[in-house]
Amino acid sequence: MKVLINPNSNPTQASTRDQYLSAPGFGKYYTDHMVVAKWNEKTGWSDATLQPYGPLSLDPATMVFHYGQEIFEGMKAYIQPDGGISLFRPEANAKRFARSAARMALPEMPVDFFLATIEALVKQDKDWVPKKVGESLYIRPFLIATEVGLGVRPSNEATYLLIATPAAAYFNAANAVTVWISTEYVRAAQGGTGEAKCGGNYAASLVAQQQAAKQGCDQVVWLDAKERFWVEEMGGMNLYFVKGTGKSAKIITPKLTGTLLPGITRDSILTLASDLGYSVEEKMISIDDWKNGVQSGEISETFACGTAAVVSAIGAAKSNAGTWVTGDGKPGPITNEIRQQLLGIQHGQIADKHGWNKRVI
Numbered sequence: 001m002k003v004l005i006n007p008n009s010n011p012t013q014a015s016t017r018d019q020y021l022s023a024p025g026f027g028k029y030y031t032d033h034m035v036v037a038k039w040n041e042k043t044g045w046s047d048a049t050l051q052p053y054g055p056l057s058l059d060p061a062t063m064v065f066h067y068g069q070e071i072f073e074g075m076k077a078y079i080q081p082d083g084g085i086s087l088f089r090p091e092a093n094a095k096r097f098a099r100s101a102a103r104m105a106l107p108e109m110p111v112d113f114f115l116a117t118i119e120a121l122v123k124q125d126k127d128w129v130p131k132k133v134g135e136s137l138y139i140r141p142f143l144i145a146t147e148v149g150l151g152v153r154p155s156n157e158a159t160y161l162l163i164a165t166p167a168a169a170y171f172n173a174a175n176a177v178t179v180w181i182s183t184e185y186v187r188a189a190q191g192g193t194g195e196a197k198c199g200g201n202y203a204a205s206l207v208a209q210q211q212a213a214k215q216g217c218d219q220v221v222w223l224d225a226k227e228r229f230w231v232e233e234m235g236g237m238n239l240y241f242v243k244g245t246g247k248s249a250k251i252i253t254p255k256l257t258g259t260l261l262p263g264i265t266r267d268s269i270l271t272l273a274s275d276l277g278y279s280v281e282e283k284m285i286s287i288d289d290w291k292n293g294v295q296s297g298e299i300s301e302t303f304a305c306g307t308a309a310v311v312s313a314i315g316a317a318k319s320n321a322g323t324w325v326t327g328d329g330k331p332g333p334i335t336n337e338i339r340q341q342l343l344g345i346q347h348g349q350i351a352d353k354h355g356w357n358k359r360v361i
């Protein structure tokens, strides 16, 4: 399968684009192109087309509108010191996209085909990659069920789409977020779709996010569905807890039990923290461990991680069991160190020992 190139004959003017890039926000502006590829049960995948960004025309009875058969990915392209552009571990996104597809009864896209579409879009829209460290071009591949019909069954047709949006630093690095630990709603249960990156998981999470906002919190923290006791994730990010301080600190993340989304940032930090000399551990962490650890001072820092926000410190945690504040409520030194290391590697400023960066230009 190839990516056919049909460039936009009326792209955004350079001066307008530069103005957008001076304050990119997140999801505010989209690049001049998108990629579209179609799949159908009889003929499989067709070639992809890179074409001008623009609206879709879909029959109102298209399956995705009714039963939510949809998956997505989120990845970034980063400017390099020599002006080139790199992706961070894109094969990991390609493989997760295929696993998400399998769970949602959607067709698996071959890894090389997926990567070819990403490279084609980044090359074509390279001038949309912001130039400051911490900023990036956020890339959003997604796959939707496009057979027309209201019968409930896996769609015989699917459409892959790829769009990109310049992104500023997501959370303010100087601030910690406040979280509401939900005991009323859950994100994922054993046997459900928690491991798949699907829109449905997010649709089901929004009411809890609203509740968090009512409690004056920025984000929601999810507990396991059965006991409402084991800490799983924060919104669309994975969690980390730091026990102790300095080089003897231990860095712990909730173990992947089948209901957590296996984050690529989470996985990278396991390696990175150990490279930095910390001991790392994946294990189940209960809400009591968290609360007691913070109150005794053993837990010195808490942070969340994901592609969009990179690393984000957690200050106060609120729940029906009370409120506790980690450290002085501000981002701690190990949180900052890990954020700086990760950003440094992604932007080509720190040696990429594990071959994570994939140069596109």
Ligand SMILES: *Cc1c(COP(=O)(O)O)cnc(C)c1O
Pocket: 074, 197, 233, 235, 236, 237, 238, 261, 262, 263, 264, 265, 266, 305, 306, 307, 308
């Ligand atoms: C995407 C996502 C993450 C983070 O994954 P990364 O690969 O690190 O971006 C964590 N949790 C959820 C629910 C997600 O959807």
